[in-house]
Amino acid sequence: MSNEQSIADAETPRERSQGPGASRVGSGEHTSIDISGLELTYGDGTEAVSGVDLTVGDGEFFGFLGPNGAGKTTMIKVLATLLSPTAGEVRVNGFDVRTEPRKVRESIGYMAQETSIDPELTAEENIRFACEAYGVPRGERDKRTAELLDLVDLEAVADKRSEEFSGGMKKRLDAATALVHRPPLVFLDEPTTGLDPKARNRLWEYFQRINEQGTTIFLTTQYLEEADTLCERLAVILDGEIVADGSPADLKRQVGGDVLDIELGDGPGAQARAVTIAHEFDDFDNATVEETETGISVTAQAARQSGTDLLVALRDAGLIVTGFNVRAPTLDDVFLAITGERVDTDGGAAATEEST
Numbered sequence: 253m254s255n256e257q258s259i260a261d262a263e264t265p266r267e268r269s270q271g272p273g274a275s276r277v278g279s280g281e282h283t284s285i286d287i288s289g290l291e292l293t294y295g296d297g298t299e300a301v302s303g304v305d306l307t308v309g310d311g312e313f314f315g316f317l318g319p320n321g322a323g324k325t326t327m328i329k330v331l332a333t334l335l336s337p338t339a340g341e342v343r344v345n346g347f348d349v350r351t352e353p354r355k356v357r358e359s360i361g362y363m364a365q366e367t368s369i370d371p372e373l374t375a376e377e378n379i380r381f382a383c384e385a386y387g388v389p390r391g392e393r394d395k396r397t398a399e400l401l402d403l404v405d406l407e408a409v410a411d412k413r414s415e416e417f418s419g420g421m422k423k424r425l426d427a428a429t430a431l432v433h434r435p436p437l438v439f440l441d442e443p444t445t446g447l448d449p450k451a452r453n454r455l456w457e458y459f460q461r462i463n464e465q466g467t468t469i470f471l472t473t474q475y476l477e478e479a480d481t482l483c484e485r486l487a488v489i490l491d492g493e494i495v496a497d498g499s500p501a502d503l504k505r506q507v508g509g510d511v512l513d514i515e516l517g518d519g520p521g522a523q524a525r526a527v528t529i530a531h532e533f534d535d536f537d538n539a540t541v542e543e544t545e546t547g548i549s550v551t552a553q554a555a556r557q558s559g560t561d562l563l564v565a566l567r568d569a570g571l572i573v574t575g576f577n578v579r580a581p582t583l584d585d586v587f588l589a590i591t592g593e594r595v596d597t598d599g600g601a602a603a604t605e606e607s608t
């Protein structure tokens with residue numbers, strides 16, 4: 253049997269936080285999320301999260317990364333009280349997810365992967381509906397609705413049915429509905445997947461604005477550029493365990509050195525031979541070497557100093573080097589070094605934006 257609960261079970265909130273930046277509720281004074289020894293095993297025996305310890309401070313813009321199936325959505329569902337932990341302690345805004353789930357729900361916003369807006373309703377009606385569902389007092393609904401339409405830049409289309417909206421507009425409306433009760437903490441589960449860069453940028457501005465106003469943000473994303481731009485701190489989850497935690501700059505430093513990208517001319521087994529030569533190279537102890545589409549990529553402390561020596565060694569071995577570049581590591585390289593795989597972002601950049 254599934255241990256998943258429905259957020260629709262949540263009772264209408266009675267107590268309400270006073271808005272982004274409102275004083276912290278519950279016992280954890282400066283901690284939005286406090287997780288210790290969290291385990292989540294599904295009914296079929298799948299261990300989706302095993303032994304996670306994690307703290308997210310008040311007002312942080314926190315990013316949670318990992319390959320498909322690593323356990324990101326499962327973690328968000330536990331934090332949003334949609335799944336009950338198998339073991340461990342989890343407090344959200346100071347409230348225990350097991351014993352105080354209603355208080356947790358009242359104090360968070362949750363933007364799931366699938367938008368929850370009603371296509372038959374206009375933008376304004378969708379926000380009003382969310383105000384009702386979250387128990388925003390009647391006298392405040394007009395002002396709150398107008399504020400949110402302005403915040404996500406949808407005033408001009410307030411009276412249009414949302415089924416006519418582009419993918420980016422739907423996402424922005426969905427984000428607005430997650431905020432009607434002014435939660436101090438918002439979960440964004442892959443909020444920009446499938447959007448084109450322009451639509452993505454508009455959502456980024458909006459997320460940055462609410463974070464500047466004091467809202468803590470917990471974001472999962474498959475776009476590492478997004479995590480790099482927005483997040484002050486990141487954690488990487490792999491097979492249900494956190495394997496790295498730090499600022500984007502910290503994580504890049506941990507990769508150890510720089511990245512040397514080498515392009516090779518055609519030739520039988522050119523890339524495989526180049527990988528072997530790079531591995532045999534004394535200066536590149538502990539280097540990460542991988543084949544790329546057009547050549548190889550070497551991540552090593554000595555990439556800058558000894559890169560040309562490797563190029564000479566490749567030429568001496570009869571390989572044709574058609575180009576090379578030394579650069580600082582990106583989060584993509586961090587991800588590769590930690591998880592052994594590049595992020596798969598297939599299916600992204602699909603929707604078109606923007607008719608307004």
Ligand SMILES: Nc1ncnc2c1ncn2[C@@H]1O[C@H](COP(=O)(O)OP(=O)(O)OP(=O)(O)O)[C@@H](O)[C@H]1O
Binds near residue numbers: 296298318
């Ligand atoms: N309802 C379920 N029952 C059983 N196993 C599940 C269930 N939901 C997820 N899983 C498994 O739990 C593991 C973690 O899944 P989860 O969806 O949390 O990963 P994720 O990091 O969010 O991946 P994605 O980026 O693909 O959404 C995977 O092995 C997945 O197959």
